[in-house]
Structures are given as structure tokens and as C-alpha cells.
Amino acid sequence: MSRYAFLDDYSEAAHPRILEALVQTNQPQQKPYGQDDYSNLAKECIRKEIALPTAAVHLVASGTLANIISIGSCLRPHEAVISTTMGHILVRETGAIEAIGHKIITVPTTDGKLTPQGIEEALDRNAQAPHMAKPRLLYISNATELGTVYTMVELKAISELCRKHGLLLFVDGARMGAALAAAKNDLRLADIARLADIFWIGGTKVGLLCGEAIVISNPTLADDFEYHVKQRGGLLAKGRVLGVQFLELFRENMFLELAQHANNMAQMLSAGIVKAGCTLAAETETNQVFARLPNPMIAKLQHRFEFYTWEKAVDDQSVVRLVTSWATVEQQVVAFIDELQSCV
Amino acid sequence: MSRYAFLDDYSEAAHPRILEALVQTNQPQQKPYGQDDYSNLAKECIRKEIALPTAAVHLVASGTLANIISIGSCLRPHEAVISTTMGHILVRETGAIEAIGHKIITVPTTDGKLTPQGIEEALDRNAQAPHMAKPRLLYISNATELGTVYTMVELKAISELCRKHGLLLFVDGARMGAALAAAKNDLRLADIARLADIFWIGGTKVGLLCGEAIVISNPTLADDFEYHVKQRGGLLAKGRVLGVQFLELFRENMFLELAQHANNMAQMLSAGIVKAGCTLAAETETNQVFARLPNPMIAKLQHRFEFYTWEKAVDDQSVVRLVTSWATVEQQVVAFIDELQSCV
Amino acid sequence: MSRYAFLDDYSEAAHPRILEALVQTNQPQQKPYGQDDYSNLAKECIRKEIALPTAAVHLVASGTLANIISIGSCLRPHEAVISTTMGHILVRETGAIEAIGHKIITVPTTDGKLTPQGIEEALDRNAQAPHMAKPRLLYISNATELGTVYTMVELKAISELCRKHGLLLFVDGARMGAALAAAKNDLRLADIARLADIFWIGGTKVGLLCGEAIVISNPTLADDFEYHVKQRGGLLAKGRVLGVQFLELFRENMFLELAQHANNMAQMLSAGIVKAGCTLAAETETNQVFARLPNPMIAKLQHRFEFYTWEKAVDDQSVVRLVTSWATVEQQVVAFIDELQSCV
Amino acid sequence: MSRYAFLDDYSEAAHPRILEALVQTNQPQQKPYGQDDYSNLAKECIRKEIALPTAAVHLVASGTLANIISIGSCLRPHEAVISTTMGHILVRETGAIEAIGHKIITVPTTDGKLTPQGIEEALDRNAQAPHMAKPRLLYISNATELGTVYTMVELKAISELCRKHGLLLFVDGARMGAALAAAKNDLRLADIARLADIFWIGGTKVGLLCGEAIVISNPTLADDFEYHVKQRGGLLAKGRVLGVQFLELFRENMFLELAQHANNMAQMLSAGIVKAGCTLAAETETNQVFARLPNPMIAKLQHRFEFYTWEKAVDDQSVVRLVTSWATVEQQVVAFIDELQSCV
16 A cells, blocks of 8 residues: 655646646647637736736746746846745756856745845845846745745835845745745735736646746836747747646636645644644644654654655654645545554 | 648647546656656656667657757767757757857758768868867757658768767657658667667657657766756656656557658648649658648638748749648648639 | 968067066056056047047957957847857857857858848848847957958948847957058947947957957946956956056057058068969958969968968869968068069 | 055066066967967976876966866766855856856855865755756865965865765865965975866966966866867967966976965064964964954054955954065065054
8 A cells, every 4th residue: 555645745746627627628729839828818817816917927837947937037147146045946956047157145044034134144245246246136935945934024025125226026936825825924916926026826836737827027027038938948839738727727716725725734734743742843834844753753654654854853853844735635634643643 | 710720730739548648647646756657657668669778768848948958968068069050959949059058050951951961061160179169969850840851871871970970969859750650761769769869759749738758878878867857947846747648658659640640641731732733842751741832822721721831932922831730630631622722 | 490470460479569568567556357557547548549438448368258258248048149150259269159158140251241131131030039049239340250341331231230120239359450450441449339339359469468358339238247257257366467458559559550560461462472473362451361372382382481271272272361460570471472473 | 655555466467577488488479379389388397396297287367267167167067066155166256157057065164174074064965866956076275265275184085085976176276376385284286186186276366467277187177178268268369478477487486486475474464463462363374364453453554555354343353354475575564564563
């Protein structure tokens, strides 16, 4: 019998309604390269959702492509990105941003978030023109790599700082759904669009086969963007594949609904862990749960469940990471908690 | 009523059996990033097809990605690619190869193919080290951008020349299916694997939603390849999406079957055009038909069919391009020929 | 006894007055990185010469650096350069422009020059956005790689075309001195500055140890330029080395004086060749002489002189290239002609 | 009256003997692009100095060029550099290494040096293939950015670690002279050549107008290196300019002699500061002195001398940096100490 995985939020393929939409729209001939009717409708849905009729929307197949294309399009060769030391572009994308020529200036973080103070310090440390790459774009993720979310107050402060210093604000939204569905969240997608210059909405982690939607809300960044999509390999001949999926995701708000399920499952896990007398290593804000468990308990749980040991802790304990998704089965969460309690 | 399109071979989405396979495999949890069971099986099928158990296979979502990743992985910064003046990487990929740092040395062609003589001349013209980029990789397409195919004799001559001069041979197989299904073809996929160092098999144009399979037959090129897939944005979290499709395509030889249909439809169009007393601008070897038609006839045909005018010719005639695919409906081909004959 | 070389215009080191200036200014402490008094004065001289007090001037050590830095600073990743098929950046700089990410679109030429018609055709051939890199910068050399020069009428036509199409005009001036000192020339440096957006004035080939002066006359291109100089390795700690040399070169117009000598020597060679009954392969406009000589005569001449055989011609003849410079010794020119006549 | 500068080691131009050598060798015609007699002799001297007749030597004009060319030539696109957080390539070269596509993995340091433990930790943190760039080259400076030097024991330990892990060891020798002339030093140039794979010897900071000599001791890295020199703009037409200078520098060991003077002057400053009752912020190992001085004293000293305030310290004190060079005038050092004592 195979084990149930809480490894990540992409262990299953697509939500059945997404597949159904692909089946329904499969036959009619359509224009290629994202000029099809479905892509156009999907983009219209997103523009409506963010209440910004002039925004440019581009659909691509992966988050790394979304980051490469967006950042590469915005920057001149001497311009650098500011990111936390946990930023996905810094530690999980094989140097993709450096590979297109840009330095990443790092700011330490403990909760995955950037703060105005951290940004100011990075600007100070990198001010010696022309010997230092010029900070030009701020990269944040919402939710962050640790599953934490930005509040309106926090994002506004960062946005204002960016405008004051002539920095562009870019939001990696691989887990944007999880962020917006968080209990703590007070941002709507329209707020992200207003406060950021460019951002993307992750589809892969919220039930698509693949697909991320890049949204350019700052009109000065929109020119010629599609050249970059093409040049970096992101322009699918059958762009409809992405269009159909995003249309289904945003047509009736399935986006937040699926993200909400993932967050609920994480809360259930989280509550069960605490109830069993174990400790969380961090507050559970979205769909990632970090718990500190005794090593023997971890070994036992791993007979029935798959999950990552995040870091070795002291005293025969380790921090584990449990990730839930739109597809997480509630009975498996219950089973996990039962197993955990039986170990205590 | 909308017009029927002979514009390209990606106007429809996926072959129904491909979609069915995605539906059937949707639910089970799988490892991410191409480590899933379906991708492993698909790669196994391809290795078997080329009779090269040691070949490395990597699945990516688009042809431009396949080209960027393959070429970028093989070359050092000072090394250049040789291509015909019609090469897709040269004229249809927005400078993607230059964007990762490599010069493309061009060789004139009339039929889309490279010849040993053309290659030798390019080597001669680019021999002044260190003032000229060093020719290192030969890029060809099979079928070519004009729909022509390489014969065994031709490909063998090029392969031997490459080995003699220390050049790598890379085959862009966006339309590999059409090539191998051509009447004139005498190559099998295993021959391509033996004669080339690295190549890719196009899935998008032969009935997948998206997907191309890069095959590395020269083992010295295999090391660390996956880093490049990831760095360029080609590593899908749900790699299974590509794995499932390629498995279905190669499980029972649907690959050649679908390509054969496309070629057959092109032959039918071709024959009809000739029978109607019109002239072909080039022999129809695969799924692209080039015909020289009077301009008024073109205008009339375009009331019911969509296709590209390829180039203006003399005497009120133009060359048009008609592309067929795995999805081309035979009745529409018949209707096109009827319409054509009624115009004569 | 070693042979006298007409191989190129950089076989000798520096004009004695340049060395003398380096000796005279060697001791005083100066600011580094081009902030020294000599660099400032040199830039002032150049600004005065071009009658453009707002122009930005940057000094770098080599022509390839000047091209990399200038082009890289102007372009976004999807933007391409237009050049003739003889362009130095295309055929003699090891793919340096592609190495920083940009495609070069080529236009055939016979005399080394671009024409409005050639440019228009290149624009037409590269108009399919977003599948083709976007033409954005026009690269020309004056004098060209064949030693020909642009007239005011020609350069004006190109400049107007550029402005009409939103193209930047960039002039590689490795042999700008030779161009401006040509009998046929009717341009002043100030005209170049007015008609081009950015250009450079070659120092190496007109008597400096090394050094080229990049001039940015279009103010929208000046921002942050020095970052690019530094990032590409062009910012010398002892920038004074370049400043002192350019100051000496432009202080009292030694620039044109030395270029004039080179051109005069070429004219003398040219006239001698014709007088001896041999044929020029091209009109001698600057400091390069192309002559068609019988192969036995070439062999005999090469006992006493070094020069390149440019191309094999028919009937036991070849085209040779003779290059003169600021340092060419008149007696050696006379000796060459004597030798030539004795061979007839 | 202008102030005397202890700002850096490139405030003066060249040592008079270097200029004299340029004057003496100015006239004879020579081959271009580093094929001249002087460059050949200079390379021979360096090979002899390092006792490695097979080493390849390439001369370039700036340290950033030396770093770009060396690192770019060694690495494939997915490979990364390891450097301390103080590394010159990381903080003072405008993202030059990222601009050619490579990530820099950082290791914290307090004294400017890398340790085996720091390297091992960096390898551990960057081991998740293919999601992280692959560590491949270790970048260290000797002397470091803080003026400290590596001992034989330290460098050997690093070198062995590199070989164990398949890492290349690259030494930035902008201040190699100062390092080898340090009292604490027990390395010869031949040791550097033996323990590193590739390194460069700084000429600019030890009395040349400009020039750094890249030495490739690992023969597998030597192939095609000159293409990279050319492609990055580092191949001077009059390569003799660098050849003549390095020949003079290494002909009779002026290299160490001049470096020794710089170090002696730093020791004199250092001793004077301590004798005056002030504190050093770091031990003075080479030609950089870091001292903690009261702010009013700094202000007073700056009436007669130029130097940088390195960091604000507590209690109305700051750390200042004083740099000496081959050109530092002993009377000025004496004057500085006198002034300092008069302030106490």
C-alpha cells in the first residue's frame, strides 16, 4: 500500500473541472500562441477580478518561466533584484535570474517576509555607483516560502517605499491563492494589482495541470512583453491549454475555493498537532504546517505518510513540513492526526 | 459560419486519446518534477523506440525551450551554432539562442536543408581564431521549415562531417513525426539517435496539448542536463502532464499513425491542386503544401478556408501554404479541392 | 633583416607625443576610475569638438569593449542590432554582441556601407512580432571595414530613416580619423554627433597605446552608462591613462593630422600601384589599399614586405590588402612601389 | 596646496621604469593581439617564476576583465561560484559575474578569508540538484579585500577540499604582490600555481599603467581561452602595451620589490598609530591599515591627507582605512604620523 503524501501541493494533477473544461473545448480550431478565444476570456476574467481593465495578462507554463520573463523584461543589465535570503528565485531556481544576467541582493528574514527596514538597509549597502549593481526591483512572494502572508499594512508600506526609491515591486504568486484565502489576509487581488507593478497568480498549485498568469498593472512595463514570453520559451503554440484552465479557474471563483480547502486542511492538521500536545515551529497561516516532533514519532508517521523533515532540531526532535492542497483528502488528515495521537 | 483553417498544425488541442489518458491518470499522487511513474515509462518507451537504453530523455513544454535548453547545455560561451538561413532558431524564436549568448552562423539554403558543402564553407569562413566564434554545433530540422526531409544518405554525410570536425549534431524535431512518416523517408528514430548527438521529438504538432521530448544519445552531453531544464524554466512541477502524454503517444505507435494522417491529407490536397491544373511551388514531402495560385482564386478560397499567403509571385499569382495535421478533417480537404476546381 | 609591415594600423605602439604626455603627467596623484583631471579635460575637448556641451563621454581600452558596452546599455533583451554582413561586430568579435544576448540582423553589402533600402528590407523581413527579435539599433562603421566612407547625404538619409522607425543609430569609429581625413569626406565630428545617437572615436588606430572614446549624443541613452562600463570590465582604476592620451590627441587636433598621414600614405601606394600598371580592387578612400596583383609579384614583394592576401582571384592573380597608419614611413612606401615596378 | 592621498594603491600612474620600458620599445613593428615579442617574453618570465613551463598566460587590462574572462571560461551555465560575503566580484564589480550568467554563493567571513568549514557548509546548503545552481568554482582573493593573507597551511587545506569536491580554485590576485611580500606570508607564486587551477597576478596596483596576468595552471582549462579574452573585449590590438609592462615587472623581480615598499610603508603607518596610543582595527598584514581614531582627530588629519572613513564606530570614534602603494612617499608617512601625534 502506498503512503499518502503531504510533501507538496502538486502531487495530484488537475481538479476534475479543469480537465472537464479541457475536454469540452478540445475540438474547435483556434488561433495559436495565446490569441485563442479562451485565453482572451480568461484574461478578461482576471482583469475584472483586479478591477483594472488596462492590465496586461500573459499565461505561461511554470513559475520559473514567470519569474525569468517578468524580471528579464523589466531590467537593464546593470539592475539588480532585492529578495529575502529565502526567496524562491534565490534558492530554488538554479540561478535562473543570474542566468539572464541579474544580481540578487539579499535581505535576511526569519518569517519569509521583507520589511521596509530590511529594504532600506539593502539600498544603503548597495549605493556605491557604479561599482555596485543598481537595486531596481523588489521581489517578494505571497504567500512566502514559509507560508506566511503579507497584510495590507505591510504591503502598502513596501509599495510606498518602492515608489519613493524608484523600485519596481514584483510579487511571486505561486501560492497567491493560499495567501488570499488565509484567515489573517486582508488583501484582495485588486489590492495586489494596485500596490505592485507586476505580479503573477499561480495556477499549478491551486489545481491546474500547469499555468501561471503574469499580470502587469504598471502600464510602462507592458510594452513588448510578449517578445520576452516568446524568447524565453514561454509562448505555447496551443496557448489555449493555459487559457481554458485559467478561464475555468476564474469563471466562478474556483480559485479561492480550492485555495480555501487547502488552508482548511492545514488548519485541521495544525489543530490536531497542538491538541496531541506537540508544538508548531511556526504559526500556520496558509497551507504549510511546520511542526516540531520527536524523531521516533516522525519515523512511525512516515510508515503511512510522506512528508519532509525540514530541519534537525535539538533533543531528538526535528521540524517537519506538511503541505496540503486543493486535493488533500480530509480522511487522510484525520488519519494522520489519529496516528499522531496514537504515538504520543 | 467560421472558416476551416489550414494555417498550421496546432489549431486543435489534443488527440482525444491523449486527453483520455490525462483523465485516467489524474488522481493518484505522484512525485513532482518529472520523477513520476508516467514520465519514467514514457522515457522507457522512447529509449526502446530508439534502441538506446542509455539515452537520456527530458520532457519540456515547448520547442523553443527544447532548443534553448539543449543548445545552452552543450556549448561554452565562445561556441557558435551553424544553421540554414531558414532555421527556426534563426528566424522564428525572437533571438532565443543569442539571448543565452550564442552566435548563429548561417548557411544559405533553397530547400531548407544543410549540405556538407554548405557546412564546409561555413567552417572555412569562420576559422580565424580567436576573432570569430568557434563553430561547435550543427542545427538542422527534420522535417525542415519547408517540409522537406533528410534521407539516410544525406543525414549520414552530415553526421560524418560533424564527427570529422568535432561538431555536435542537433536535430530540431518539431515535425519529426511528419518526417518519419514521409513517403520519401528512409530513416527510423533509431537512426536519428545514432547519427545525431542530441535531438528532440515534437509532441505538440502531432497531437499533444504540449510537449517535446529531448533525447541525448551522446552520453558526454548528458551530465547535469536537468539543471538546465530547471534553470530555463522547463521543469514542470507536475511533470506527469508531459509524461502521460508521451506515454500515450509512444505506447502503441500513435506517434507515426497521427503523423501519417497529416501527410496523407497533404498528399490529397497536393494531388487535387495538380489535378485542377494548378502548380505546386515545391514537392509535397510532409504535411506542408506550397501551391502557386491566381490571386482571385486565393481570394475566393479564403471565403471558406484560412491559410497563409507565403509570398507574392509574378503575374497575379501568389504562393500559398496549406498545412495539415493529425486533426485535419478529410471532408474539409475534399471541400477545399471542390472549391478550387470550381474556381478554375 | 625583418620585413616592413603593411598588415594593419596597430603594428607600432604610440605616437611619441602620446608617450611624452604620459611621462609628463605620471607622478601627481589623481582620482581613480576616470574621475581624474586629464580625463575630465579630454572629455571637455571632445565635447567642444562636437559642439555638444551636454554629450556624455566615456573612455575605454578597446573597440570590442566600446561595442559591447554601448550596445548592451541601449538595448532590452528582445531587441536586435542591424549590421552589414561585413560588420566588425558580426565577423571579427567572437560573437561578443550575441554573448551579451543580442541578435544581429544582417544586410548584404558590397562596399561595406548600409543603405536606406537595405535597412527597409531588413525591417520588413523582421516584422513578425513577437516571433522575431525587434530591430532597434543600427550599427555602422565609418570608415567601413573596406575603408570606404559615408558622405553627409548618405549618413543623413540613414539617420532620418532611423528616427522615422524608432531605431537608434550607432557608429563604430575604430577608423573615424581615417574617415574624417578622407578626400571624399564632407562630415565633421559634430555632424556624426548630431546624426547618430551614440558613437565612438577610435584612438588605438590613430596613435594611442590603447583607447576609444564613446560619445553619447542622445541624452536619453546617457543614464547609468558608467555602470555598464564597470560591469563589462571597462573601467580602469587608472583611468588617467586613457584621459592623458585622448587629451593629447584632441588638444591640438593631432587626431586628424595623424589620420591624414595614414591616408596620404595610402594614396601614395595607390597611385604607385596604378602607375605600375596594376589594378586596384577598390577605390582607395582612406588608409586601406586593395590591389589585384599577379601571384608571382605578390610572392616577390613579400620577401621585403608583410601584407595580407585578401582573396584569391582568377588567372593567377590575388587581391592584397595594404594598410597604412599614422606611423607609416614614407621611404618604405617608396621602396614598396620601387619593388613593385621592378616586378612588372 | 593639495592633500596627500592614502586612498588607494592606484592614485599614481606607473613606476618610472615601466614608462621607460614603454618608451624604449615603442617604435619597432610588432604582431598585434598579444603575439608580440614582449608579451611572449613576459609570459616566459612568469612561467619561469612559477616553475610551470606548460602554464598558459594571458594579459588583460583590468581586474574585472580578468575575473569575467577567467570565470566565464571555466563554467557551464548552471555552475556557480563560491565567494565570501566580502568578495570583490560580489560587492565591487556591478554584478559582472551575474551579468555573464553565474550565481555567486556566499560564505560569511570576518577576516576576508574562506575556511574549509565555510566551504563545506556552502556545499551542504546548495546540494539540492537540480533546483540549486551547482557549486563549481571557489573564488578567493590574496591578499583579501581586508588586506589579510593566506598561509600555506590555509591555502593547501582549501585546495585539497576543492580537489576532493571537484571544485576549481581561482585566486583573484589584484594584490598578489602585497600578499607575497607580507611578513606573514610563506607562499611563493609557484605555490599559488600549484594549489590553484587558475589565478591572476595584479599589475595595476603594483606599478603598471594597467594590466593583470591571468595564469592557467590546470591544463584542462587552457583550451580556447583566448576566444574568451577576445569575446569579452580584453584582447588589445596593441597587446605589446601589456607585454612590455609585465616583462619589466618580472624581468628582475621588480614585482616583489615594489610590493615590499608598499607593505613597509603600511607597517610604518601602523607602528606610528600604535605608538601614538591609537588602536588598530585589524592587524596590518599588507598595504592596508585599519585604525580606530577619534572623530575630531580624523577631521584634523583630513586637512592634510585624504583617506576613507571605513565605518562609524561607537563613542565618537571611527575606523579609517589608509592604503599605501609602490609610490607612497616615506616623508608623507612621517608627516602623517607627526600630525597624528600632534592631535593626541
